[in-house]
Amino acid sequence: MSGDGSPLELTEDTALAGELARAWYVPRGIVGWFSVVDHRTIGKRYIVTAFGFFIIAGILAGLMRIQLAVPNNHFLGPDLYNQVFTTHGTMMMFLFAVPIMEALGVYLVPLMIGARNIAFPRLNTFSYFVYLFGGVMLTATMLLNTAPDVGWFAYVPLAGPDFSPGKRADFWAQLITFTEVSGLAVAVELVATIFKTRAPGMSLNRMPLFVWSMLVTAFMVIFAMPSVVTSSTFLLLDRLVGTHFYNPAEGGDALLWQHLFWFFGHPEVYIIFVPALGIVSSIVTTFTRRPVFGYTAMVLSLVATGFIGFGLWVHHMFATGLPQLGLTYFTAASMIIAIPSGVQIFCWIASLWRGRPRMETPLLFVMGFIAIFVLGGLSGVTLASLPFDLQVHDTYYVVAHFHYVLIGGALFPLLGGIFYWFPKMTGRMLSDRLGRTTFWVLFAGFNTTFFPMHIVGIEGMPRRVYTYPAELGWGTLNLVSSTGAILLVLGGILLLYNIVRSSIAGVAAPSNPWGADTLEWSVSSPPPVYNFLYVPVVEGRNALWDRADDPPIVTGIRSDCREVLVTTVMDATPSNKCSYPEPSIWPFLCAVVTSACFIGSIFTPWALPVAILPLTITLIGWFWPKDERSDSSTARARERSEAA
């Protein structure tokens, strides 16, 4: 990379690579597996785990489609059906959609900005295990017939102590706590990573759009999550220790829940959708071989989406009888958010127009995204209209709308992103031919499943019903939907087969198979443990395309320990150096204690005081200061890894 590759330089490079590999070692063995603090490993675990929950939640969706295929079906009873749809929604939103987007950020952001690891790496490990344990808990409740059955937004008083006895609603509320903790941790890491560890020269106005989208997402998580923390904690207190936050009989308020929940819940949709916009921009840039059209407009749109996304929550409450004048504001705000989305769609189309797009699998998924998401966005505009919403609110029209927005707006770009970044993550290419087939099967399956739902919604079918009378004439379209689900399952199997086959016998991927512009493509596939041999210097918006033949690099950073460069927020000029922590088992132990405390507090308030002592011990271990000479700790680590 640096220069003409004379033998002397090559030897130097090899020596440096060896030293860096020792400094940034990934621990082995069982204890090592739980101690990893490396963002690529944790990122990959997050992605695999999130797809695991996606498969489980997808199976639940399949069960619902079987139940609804014909009227008056007896496949699932009402009690089981209510558990299934609640778990499907909760799992898809909290254990798949948000984590998978954050996972991509964990894996890609450091690579895209020229950093060696994510900021707060131990927090990253902690967040993964908390997320994993929370997800396992929810899955276990499904198997034990104690899964939540109050819907993924768990309206009170239905979810309160009087109308949901037992522990089902507690498991739901506590799952929220798990995902809040892990989600907030990752958001904080991403903001710190993006603001303080960008490679020199990558000023904010040169940041890749994907990194911008992750930044906006992370800020949205930070501002939205506290609201749901509050609401779910109030719910747990009502249920566990008899407070009356939501009990109207004692001066509580049932609508308070809806405000608190949707103040989080609506931004949540954008937390899922905004990263997908970043993926689309990456793919469009690469496959048109042009800088994306209207960079500034795109960034402003992302930021505007982040802000306006917090001003729409009441459109979920149009039927609650709030004062008309206030509702009018929320109609207008919900309309306005279509503008930044529109701007981005127009800019991508302009990019496609300007370049000569190569129609490979990732871009095919982006085209699918445009076809599906625009329809979902337009149906969203109709929902923003208060009078129209009064009719279709809580019907299958809404179900169709949000699946168009979430599957079209987030899952299709995500799958495009998987095809795009899989070579970088694994070092092997996915089959393009199989990828195209997968795309068409999924595209056909998706529209067959979800388009008819618009119509049954207009015909008056409410959502969340376990069955419906034959006389209302909803049977045929429901059967069509259920048939489409078969195609979706088939598409999922094709994708899985492609991933498994390519992981074993795929074509080896070069460092930059697509001729892309961002920094992650400058390193080998998969990247080395230290990410970059030399910390790069960025000279333009499209880092690799704007790079000189002999690009400048950063020197003066130690390679024998985990030292990283800290740069300024705006211009990314070097300002400081910082030492990143070594692998440690303590974050995992801390996650175990935290999870035990969360689950315990479903059953007794004593779980909290009892957990304080072990929690303190794990935190002391976690934050135990390094040796003054960090060399020596690295040296010890080196011995350990050599012994292993």
Place this chain on the structure above:
Amino acid sequence: MSLSRGALIAVSAATVAACGGNQNMFNPHGPAARSIATLGWWLFAVCGAVYVLVLLTALWAVARRWQVSDDAPAKLQTLARSVTGATVITAIILIGFTVASVVAGRGLTSPSGPGAVTVDVIGHQWWWEFQYRDVTPSDFVTSPNELHVPVGVPVRLQASSRDVIHSFWVPNLHGKRDLIPGLSTETWIEADTAGIYRGQCAEFCGVQHARMAFVIVAEPMSAFLEWIAHQRMPAAEPAAGDARRGFDVFQRSTCITCHTIRGTRAGSRIGPELTHVGSRLMIGAGTLPNTRASLVEWVANPHSVKPGVRMPPTPLAAADRDAVVTYLRSLR
């Protein structure tokens, strides 16, 4: 009177559900639903046109690969102008939608004329209670799961809930209004054609949310007044026969712990009032047509048709059960 009513029941039991578009919002039978439907068609037309345009442009953009791509400033400027133009058009459309929504919405909040009738709508897990007030409390009329309204007159509905949040919704007449415990919400409906409409709870409210439906009977004012007058009357006590036996069984079994039959000892308000149950079109909150067979099934074990319903199975000897059903059917 009873002849026409009987005929109405017979016909409507079939039509309640049989009419294809019965819960279709684009099949409006009242001013509110009509104005929403008109707005809906406009939204669909404009959004449909926008969708087709955007999709065609996107497809054309990827299809025109034979074009030599160049980054000439003039070309970029044209693109920038197109993007700006599309954004401005989007904004104009959205402003139009907002104005149209506000205009349509204003007509929905308050009725066009003075309301002649006020009905309290009370939500229960999983049935509806409609209460017609009167200056004399003893003339209050309670009609579970069946709302009668006069045609061409706005009916004011005051909604509340006894337990969890429900949502009142008759797509042919108006949009939804939530029933929220601790709050009193209000809406109104008006039917401009006589007929039988179906409504359904639209907010997830627990195990049997799916089977929390009701029937709206819109009839001319005279018929409506006749119905109200009839509903005010207490139940007649059967003198002899199977109905008498049913009355006795009812009065000494667990039925009276939940149900009211005015004019008898049964006065509990936990379950739906049964004073005129025989005159209703459906039973079990819109679950079954009100026939002898379905009443037998319901009384024996309501969980066989509505699992999880709050009414427990009533273990009665077959003859007693049939007598109770005969008695209930006599409560017209």
